[in-house]
Amino acid sequence: MKKLPLAFYAGFLAVALLLAGVVSYAASSSPDGLDAVTQSGCQLDESGEPVGGRCIAQNAGEHATGGSPLADYTVGGSEGTTGIAGVIGVLVTLVLAGGLFWLLRRRSSTRDETPSRVE
Amino acid sequence: MEPQTDLVAMHMSDGIVNAPTSLIFGVVAVLGLAVCVARARRDLDDRTAPMAGLVAAFVFAVQMLNFPILPGVSGHLLGGALCAILVGPYVGAICVSIVLLLQALLFADGGLSALGTNITNMALIGTFVGYGVAVALRRFALRSRAGLVVTAFVAAWVNTVVASLGFVLEYAIGGQGLALGTVFGLMVGFHALIGIGEGIITALTVGAVAAVRPDLIYLTRSAAPSLQIKSQGVTS
Numbered sequence: 001m002k003k004l005p006l007a008f009y010a011g012f013l014a015v016a017l018l019l020a021g022v023v024s025y026a027a028s029s030s031p032d033g034l035d036a037v038t039q040s041g042c043q044l045d046e047s048g049e050p051v052g053g054r055c056i057a058q059n060a061g062e063h064a065t066g067g068s069p070l071a072d073y074t075v076g077g078s079e080g081t082t083g084i085a086g087v088i089g090v091l092v093t094l095v096l097a098g099g100l101f102w103l104l105r106r107r108s109s110t111r112d113e114t115p116s117r118v119e
Numbered sequence: 120m121e122p123q124t125d126l127v128a129m130h131m132s133d134g135i136v137n138a139p140t141s142l143i144f145g146v147v148a149v150l151g152l153a154v155c156v157a158r159a160r161r162d163l164d165d166r167t168a169p170m171a172g173l174v175a176a177f178v179f180a181v182q183m184l185n186f187p188i189l190p191g192v193s194g195h196l197l198g199g200a201l202c203a204i205l206v207g208p209y210v211g212a213i214c215v216s217i218v219l220l221l222q223a224l225l226f227a228d229g230g231l232s233a234l235g236t237n238i239t240n241m242a243l244i245g246t247f248v249g250y251g252v253a254v255a256l257r258r259f260a261l262r263s264r265a266g267l268v269v270t271a272f273v274a275a276w277v278n279t280v281v282a283s284l285g286f287v288l289e290y291a292i293g294g295q296g297l298a299l300g301t302v303f304g305l306m307v308g309f310h311a312l313i314g315i316g317e318g319i320i321t322a323l324t325v326g327a328v329a330a331v332r333p334d335l336i337y338l339t340r341s342a343a344p345s346l347q348i349k350s351q352g353v354t355s
Binding site for chain 1: 134
């Protein structure tokens with residue numbers, strides 16, 4: 001185990017942050033394939049709630065974490081904050097997943113430079 | 120499309136299938152993930168653990184990027200084949216699961232009671248099916264970077280379509296509102312198209328990693344002890 005590919009890690013993270021923070025504004029706002037299926041057969045109001053007809057989505061409940069400050073990929077529900085919510089999401093995912101995988105990893109007996117720089 | 124407030128729900132909500140079905144697939148997800156955690160250790164070391172964290176963060180980012188597939192219908196990356204090829208199926212399934220967990224807890228995307236079905240479909244079925252296809256094509260993937268990129272595309276397309284069949288199964292067990300045949304036809308039809316997008320994103324990502332750090336790609340690394348990795352590095 002030699003030097004960690006820190007430059008590669010940094011580049012990979014930069015791409016993820018760019019996608020979530022900037023490119024996310026260009027994402028399609030149409031329902032995805034699954035939602036299109038569950039809404040099939042219903043008339044929807046402007047907020048996408050089924051108001052008539054018969055469809056699978058009528059069985060859906062309110063979201064239990066709908067009051068979360070980051071609900072629906074916004075910060076506090078404000079318009080135009082998708083990028084900020086996305087950046088927060090990328091960083092939280094990295095810390096949680098990276099931390100878990102770091103704890104789970106096989107420790108190499110050959111000691112290296114300090115691993116703490118990676119996180 | 121007019122601006123909507125409810126536009127970024129991407130996964131199954133609570134109540135789409137009934138409670139017993141949610142519970143059954145909750146158990147499936149927990150058991151599946153327990154196996155993954157037990158086996159993931161073998162695939163994680165000082166180099167691959169940070170890589171796996173970054174792959175999870177990358178999947179979170181790309182899942183935000185819905186792309187249009189038909190008028191009024193979009194799709195987004197699921198990420199199973201992508202994760203499996205880069206960090207292996209066990210670590211990869213955990214990556215997708217962490218993304219789904221955070222989306223449900225923080226972003227109100229995907230119901231809490233639907234976590235079991237969402238994890239089963241996208242993290243377990245998607246990742247292991249994608250990996251199975253990639254392994255079947257590994258000989259081809261090892262030959263050149265073009266072979267690897269094509270392998271990534273095919274594995275991602277299959278992972279998307281088969282993951283959508285997971286929903287059809289859950290709906291058949293505990294859903295109501297639409298004829299099962301209609302649900303099957305729409306799900307497979309939409310996801311055959313979404314799978315093209317999934318395939319392109321997966322191929323681009325795997326191709327980019329292969330161009331700069333082929334040693335960080337699980338699929339080709341685990342297939343080939345050090346000697347073959349060197350020869351592959353020369354050809355690609």
